[in-house]
């Protein structure tokens with residue numbers, strides 16, 4: 001393809017992308033294809049001779065689009081939002097047009113310098129303390145692929161720091177702390193690093209948040225048996241229910257155990273810190289006081305297309321001590337002089353994408369106020385959703401709503417009042433809600449996900465897609481009621497209730 005052919009195909013691609021967005025609401029939210037569908041449409045081998053690009057572009061529409069689940073659909077309430085904006089798409093296009101692996105400052109100075117500036121913009125937008133700023137040259141910020149990578153990088157740095165201070169600690173005695181509600185990234189880091197991971201218990205009465213006492217007991221137990229807990233992955237906004245660990249209590253406990261690195265994973269909820277009114281709930285002061293590292297994802301609720309996970313560390317030296325490997329061919333005079341950041345030493349891989357461009361485009365085009373409006377709108381829509389749920393006695397929230405996430409289940413008085421054995425009732429409710437959820441997941445005009453919390457089967461409603469409005473929440477509520485009625489009347493029949 002030459003430049004003029006690219007120009008033509010590029011215009012067509014943008015036109016088709018616009019058509020896609022215009023048609024989004026008419027599409028089925030989740031893809032309806034069967035496993036293996038694509039093998040029937042695409043040959044087993046790459047073509048020997050190059051093909052006409054028009055045909056390739058048409059095959060994208062014919063073969064690929066039907067197999068897409070439309071996360072940008074305004075009725076997408078599953079998992080978590082991946083709010084994507086045109087500004088971000090355009091930034092990706094520019095970034096890829098000047099593609100380079102960006103591992104050193106010298107690879108393309110703009111890539112490193114923009115990342116370092118944009119990470120400071122974001123830190124200030126969220127109210128993070130000066131010690132996290134790149135400009136202060138103590139801590140700093142770096143864009144990782146995902147929150148899982150951010151967590152792994154933090155844990156690698158924590159391990160390095162710990163073993164340098166405690167050379168007697170054997171790897172088999174070192175422990176990563178998570179909670180039973182922490183994202184699986186903690187367990188995965190344990191798998192990758194060959195380290196034990198211990199999930200601390202959290203309670204429904206604490207809204208599934210980690211308490212200081214629980215941490216204290218665990219440390220006493222583990223240290224007592226010669227173990228070395230060295231990092232805690234605490235969460236602001238857990239994946240299941242949006243729970244927020246008690247960072248203040250955790251920080252107090254960690255004072256008498258200063259070798260414990262505290263990583264705060266706020267992959268989904270962290271961007272609410274942009275709004276001053278949510279900083280107390282999201283524990284900004286405690287993050288600034290106690291977190292050794294902090295992560296949030298712009299690529300979830302934060303209007304930036306996947307991927308862009310932002311990670312800040314209190315002390316950049318802890319990262320580079322763990323990850324700096326400089327063979328001769330990677331040396332540069334700026335790097336040797338220590339006057340630039342070489343981001344290859346701040347993450348696991350060597351090469352890296354030019355992700356800061358999309359954060360830059362989005363923050364400039366929306367402005368801090370526009371960004372906050374988007375967050376506030378998600379939270380307002382969730383309040384509206386919660387008021388609808390509360391208006392019906394058939395539904396019950398499983399835990400307090402968190403920002404733009406609600407976790408609920410069917411709990412109709414007709415069933416609750418007839419079953420007095422608590423255990424049996426819970427089992428019945430779980431079966432009922434599984435039936436209900438399976439009806440909901442059969443719908444193509446809405447997408448939701450399930451979760452289980454301390455044995456309770458529940459349904460998550462996650463708001464935050466860039467184009468979701470009140471009408472979509474109202475429509476979702478209509479569907480939820482319709483399917484609830486259908487589920488309950490099926491259960492009303494004697495053969496179904498047994």
Ligand SMILES: *Cc1c(COP(=O)(O)O)cnc(C)c1O
Nearest residue numbers: 146147148183237238239267268
């Ligand atoms: C979504 C989520 C993750 C995982 O995010 P990735 O960027 O896909 O790794 C981790 N933790 C929390 C709290 C999340 O909500």
